Amino acid sequence: MNKKVMVITGTRKGIGRYLSEYYLAKDFIVIGCSRSESDLKHENYEHFCLDVADEKAVKKMISAISKKYGKIDYLINNAGIASMNHSLLTPLSVVEKVFKTNVFGTFVFCREVAKVMSRKKFGRIVNFTTVAVPLNLDGEAIYAASKSAVEKLTMILAKEFGNYGITVNALGPSPIKTDLIKNVGEEKLNKLLSRQAIAKFGTFKDVSNIIDFYLSDNSKMISGQILYIGGVF
């Protein structure tokens, strides 16, 4: 198998859909997943319907990919959900849902895919965080807390997987016009943008630019890093 094999989570829409099409255009084999069917049709695209926090389903998916292609080169843990609400108005069920998808899902995919990657002594894992972590955005306590966990996972997994030739990094998009922020008011978004060194909305291209950097064969010494879009620190 000469083609690069990439697993992306949350590929039905938004950034995940864009990344699927972007890497298919680079002649990668892309295996995506989401809770519902995808209408993306491409000879090198395969879709699994599952909840990323469903450990059994994820294991089945990764084992099927491993059997079919014999390797996984890249994992992009893009699937994520947000909860933008005052913490006093946030039910525990929402907290559980956010942590299940963002933290448990990311962890299970990292663990299962790293087992496959370790056999080839090569792999690149990219996780998704958010600028809400360094900016401590009010109204995003749960979302930011879950992404803080993803950042810590990224750093420690980078250490644990380092000897297997696997790098683990994360990127934190600034607001990008996707469904994730569709319910956030314009005033709030502008206030947020004003806290960035570059006060503009991010684009899908900004995301793929960072991922390209992490995936590059030349980036074998880059691991455990968190990179935010828009000049946030």
Place this chain on the structure above:
Amino acid sequence: METSETKKILIETTNEYFESQDFNEKANEDTVLFGKESVLDSMGLVNVIIDIESRFLDEGYEISLTSEKAMSRRNSPFRTISTLAEFIEEQVTANEAIDE
């Protein structure tokens, strides 16, 4: 799957790991994998477990050696190749029961 076959796979996989690490050891069913007398350090054990899981996957058996059940047993199933073989047999039998 026969117990002797399970042990054979475990011995082969462990030997492959020993060779890859230039260990001057030959595994047998009494080889200690975990604990003070083990030749493996903690990362070595992790590597052997991953190798064993993927070897069984190649053979068509999906097993998970890192279950809570395995971790919480009073006598660790990872202690020797024999105890690990027994633990794997249990999983394979349980999985076959589910499939039927």
